[in-house]
Amino acid sequence: MLAQQRQSAILDRVRSAGGVRVTDLATEFGVSDMTIRRDLETLHDRGLLAKVHGGATAAGPSSTDEPGFHAKSVRQLPEKAAIADRAARLVRPGAAVALSAGTTTAELARRLVDVPGLTVVTNSLPVAEILHGAGRPDQTVVLTGGVRTPSDALVGPLAVGAVRRLHLDLLFLGVHGITERAGFTTPNLMEAEIDRALVAAADRLVVLADHTKWGTVGISSIVELAAAHVLVSDEALPPPARRVLGEQVGELIMAKATRAGRATRTPTSEETAT
Structure with missing residues (x-):
């Protein structure tokens, strides 16, 4: 295998798993640790991955970087709208649902204003504002309280304590990142705590x-x-991600974004039976 081919394969591994180890790569490709380190150095210099002790991780922002809600709200708008359209079909009238903080969950909230009899629990200020603004007397919105983060989430002991006393039918969880090794992640330690409680x-x-x-x-x-x-994503999700997620989550749903940012969907057999 040529160096360029090996480096391309290494980059695929990093993007698929989120991180790789030098020793594992050396065994897989039948080369020395020094050769793999040179490959990682080349890919690091090109900005394609980040070198760490003993291996490499996917290139990207710091694991503690937390963009504000408005900064995130302008990214991937068609995809988020399509995902929200798909997710809204999973909600039944009269259900008790929770929406975590996030721009995609805020998009979902805009679609839930049309669902009668909902009780919605959220630690997201934008989600609460959207649902309260609809003024539906048949919907109940429960805001957890807590300390506000840059992503307009409410976190801390008050938020966690409120959630721990609840029993909910369904949680829609927005996340910052996904890898096979780390699972679903967030850059905010306190937000992770309230998410786990939800x-x-x-x-x-x-x-x-x-x-x-x-x-x-x-x-x-x-x-x-x-x-x-269930994991709802969009059709630009790369094949390695589809393979890993398809094997590990209960159901993987791919939403197709259109120019208008809306999705079309064929109801599942479970939905047509209800």
Whole structure:
């Protein structure tokens, strides 16, 4: 194998798993550790991955970088709209659902204003504002309280304590990053704590994540991939991600973004039966 071919294969491994080890790569490709280190140095210099002690991780922002809500809200708009369209079909009238903080969950909130009889629990200020602004008397919105983060999430002991006393049908979880090794992650330690409390309170977990979340690692893991009953992403999700997620999550749904940012969907057999 030529060096360029080996480096391309290494980059595929990093993007698929989120990180690689020098010793594992040396064994896989039948070359010395020094050869792999030179490959990683070349890829690092090109900005394609980040070298770490003993290996490399996917290139990207720091694991503690946390863009503000408005900064994130302008990214991948068609994909987020399509994901929200798909996710809204999973909600039944009268259900008790939770929406975590995030721009994709905020998009979902705009679609849930049309669902009658909902009780919505959230630690997201934008989500609460969207649902309150709709003024539906048949919907109940529960805001957890807590300390505000740059992503307009409410976190801390007050938020966690409120959630731990609840029993929810469904949680829609927005995440910062996804890798096979780290699972679903966030760059905020306190936000990870409230997210884990929401996961524990819900019967079913639906993760909402566009394709750019694959290969990104936040400092704190929320839950492993297998904890998700459903993952809704978009059709730009790369094949390695589809393979890993298809094997580990309960159901992988791919939303197709259109120019208008809306998705079309054929109902599942479960939906047509209800």
